[in-house]
Amino acid sequence: MPEFINNIIAYYDTLLRALEFSRLGGLARSDVWLYPAANTLHVLGAALLVGAILVYDLRILRGREAPRTALVLSTIGLILLLVTGPTMFSAEATAIGHNPIFLLKIAVILAALINVLLYWLAGPVLPRLVRLHAFVSALLWTGALVLGRLIAYF
Ligand code: HEM
Secondary structure, three states: OOHHHHHHHHHHHHHHHHHHOOHHHHHHHHOOOHHHHHHHHHHHHHHHHHHHHHHHHHHHHOOOOOOHHHHHHHHHHHHHHHHHHHHHHHHOHHHHOOOHHHHHHHHHHHHHHHHHHHHHHHOOOOHHHHHHHHHHHHHHHHHHHHHHHHHHHO
């Protein structure tokens, strides 16, 4: 393995250990309520984000106006997920950080966020691509949800 790859992996492992043994990691493992609350709000966040995005994307795919409410609900869902996800992750960062399903999930979330950016930047200029964005969005966000559930089984 090239030296720089080994260095990146070693640095990643240092970050995982720092997060797991941080105050947040300690609390997520020891506090009776923090992890269950984060897990519950994470599921609520996933339901809000993916549910609202599917409504939004299906409207776009049918060439109809997308409801603004879906945008608001999906944003609330994303914020919930981006707060509760790292909280749960900190409890077992060194283990989950090397879980292939978790790594694939993060890659899918990054691809979905890039697709959102391209939709907002290119959509007005290239309206013909809007349906493709909606289709890719529905696939990627649903994929993130499914992968999130599968983490515990791998
Ligand atoms: C943004 C889109 C995201 C979606 C749709 C999503 C979805 C999910 C779902 C559905 C679960 C299963 C929950 C359960 O059944 O208890 C889950 C678990 C989890 N997610 Fe996410 N998540 C997202 C973002 C994140 C992020 C950004 C992180 C961390 C950096 C994260 C970390 C986790 C962890 C650690 C678990 C628990 C795995 C376990 O069962 O041990 N998630 N996610």
